[in-house]
Amino acid sequence: MRLSILDQAPISSNQTPQDALKESKRLAQVGEQLGYTRFWIAEHHDLAGLACSAPEVMLSYIGANTKTIRIGSGAVLLPYYRPYKVAETYNMLATLFPNRIDIGIGRAPGGSAEATNALSDRFLQQVWDLPKSLEELLHFIYNDFPADHEYAKVKAAPIPETAPAPWLLGTSKKSALLAAETGMSYAFGQFMSENDGQDIIKQYRDSYKPKKEEHKPNVIVTVSAICADTTEIAEEIALSSLIWAIQKEKGEGNKGIPSVKKAKEYPLTEEEKHKVEKMKQKMIIGNQMEVKKKLLDLQASYQADEIMIVTITHSPEDRLTSYKLISKAFK
Template identity: 65%
Template sequence: MKLGMLDQSPIPAGQTAREALVASARLAQLGEELGYTRYWIAEHHDLQGLASSVPEVMLGYIGAQTKSIRIGSGAVLLPHYRPYKVAETYNLLATLFPGRIDIGIGRAPGGSAEATTALSGRFLEEVWKLPDSIRELLHFLHGDFPEDHLYAKVKAAPVPDIPPEPWLLGTSGKSAKLAAELGISYAFGQFMSDKNGADLLRMYHESFQGGRGARPQSLLTVSVICAETAERAEEIAASSLLWRVLQAKGEGSGVPSIEEAKLYPYSPEEQSMVQQMKESMLIGDPQTVKKQLLSLREASGADEMMMVTITHDFADRLQSYRLLARELL
């Protein structure tokens, strides 16, 4: 099975953003050592407890400390940016790290309404234009604008020997259809969607329209916490679950400790929220999580399973990825 990593650069309570970003590089190095296919880092803006606001900077930092694992954005939130600048940025990365760069494309704001306004000022307008913006980005990446186009002679320099591989990231049928129509790879974020990712990935593969020699390629991203025993996995997951409860209330900052999670006085509503979140996560010992991942892959037809794992203790996060590599790679 192909396995990938999605990293949101979470900041554990009591630690700094710098420590979280250095840990992200170590996570990518571990992925490379264990045989993971790719490592993506997310983009968030002024969200408490998350350190990565500029993935392209982190990719330069991480690329310089790894040798073979594919690295990319999960995702570039394209409505905030002009396609030409995005193409230049990722072409430069692909020049530095040949054959290793993915460019995940998303449409989410990635932060509060105020942060969104500060970034672009016209986010909603740009969201409606997203299909055209992606098409423009693809033309810049492949240098194939029509001869009569305004940008026909504009190069997104430096032009790498191997272009970045574009992926569309989404959580709905709309994004799956767009990826198929554009003929690009598709990543479904099951960890942040209540839609049936298996159904949507099958729809993507069945309706894929080849372009530029591309073939359909998909991955399914799930939230995973794996430990030596099911009991230990549940214990570790408690801090991540509490963090999401506190985020929903606009409280807290970094990922709380396991001890804090054990002592937290959950209200009935919060207990219900935790149970709902757990239903969309894979939590357990290696054999249990392995079976769940294999089942999801079979149901969806995904070419790759990508995992996002958030824990308070970085060692627990590394161990989760390590245990699953032993089972599946």
């Protein structure tokens, strides 16, 4: 089974943003050594505890410090940007790092309403126009505008030998059908969805229309997972990210991911305890064999071609250990 990494560049309570970004680089390097297929980094804007607002900058840094692992955005929030500029940026990356670049596209704001307004005064309109923007972006990437198109003579230079691989990221039937209609690969965010993912992915496969003859439907399912030597340790480590989620909901998460000790000490109401248990049900938490079984079950139920794992812990070492144990379980 192909395994990959989604990194949100989380900032722990004892870290600076620079520390967090350096840990992202280290995670990519370790992921490469362990044989993970790809490393994607997310785009967020003015969200406390998340350090990456510009994936394209981080990908240059990570690409220069790795050699073989595929790297990409998870995702470029396309409603903020003109497709031509996005194509230029990722063609540049694909020229620097041949046959290694993915360009994941999303439509979420990735931040507060205020941050969204600071980035764009037409965001909602651009969300509605995403199918058109996506089509334009794909034409720039594949350099195949119709001869009578207004951009037919415009190239998203430099043109790499191998184009960046486009993916559409989403959590809904709408995004799945758009990926199918445009012949794109699809990454389903199971870790942040309340929808019936199996049915969504089936509709994607049933509706898929290849843009090029060699294209086939391709599905990644992204899941939150924490693995440790024992189930008890994994549960303890997971508590940091779970309590941090509660803190963010209450506007208290500005100090970053709390330590396990602080997470254990955090007082929870009965309602918050219920929320924590509900969040845990969306995660995969356990020892090596437990996590392996759950990932295999997930792949089978979703008929996924690849599983992408997002892991948020207070300790960078705990995060690396989790990815190492999961990788070894599948050797």
